[in-house]
Amino acid sequence: MKKNKLYNLVLTACFLGYSWLFFFKFFANSSSNIDLTACLFKRITTIPCPSCGTTRAVQEIVQGNILSSLVINPFGIIVALIMLCCPLWIIYDYFTKKQTFYNFYLTTESIIRTKIVAISLIFLVLLNWIWNIYKQL
Known part of the structure; x- marks a missing residue:
């Protein structure tokens, strides 16, 4: 992926994430009778996906409830760090006029593509998915 495309993609994703958090903060709590589940997988199968609960986990981090965030979904911490650090x-x-973020991305991508790291990450995602199903998220 080219540098400009990566930067635009990350900034757009962060903007959408901030917008989603803003929406939940000011609109979702006022209309509690509306189901705002955005997860298409959960809507179709009624089974939570590995990332279900990430929005709530990030909200807990914003409120300073780190342990609560971890219980809801550990991915929340990763997403919160990405949303905070990447735009800055x-x-x-x-x-x-540097490309330190792009270089970090390229290095990280090459590490993730190694077999042992990829298998480990897949295992962690599956473990998180089992955790979400167990909690009946």
Whole structure:
């Protein structure tokens, strides 16, 4: 992936994530009788996907409830860190005319593509999925 495309994709995803959190903060709580489940997998199968609960987990982090966030979905911490760090990092790269974020992305991608890391990550995602199903999220 080219640098500009990556930066635009990450910034757009972060903007959408912030918008989704804003929507939940100010609109979802006021209309509690509306089901706002965005997960298509859960709507179709009634089984939570591995990332179900991530929005609530990020909301818990914003409120300072780290342990509660971990119980809801450990992916929330990863998403919160990405949403916080990546836009700042990309802005830094823009003003300094560097590509440190892009280089980090390329390095991380090559590490994730190694067999042992990929299998480990798949195992962790499956473990999280089992955890979500067990909690009846």
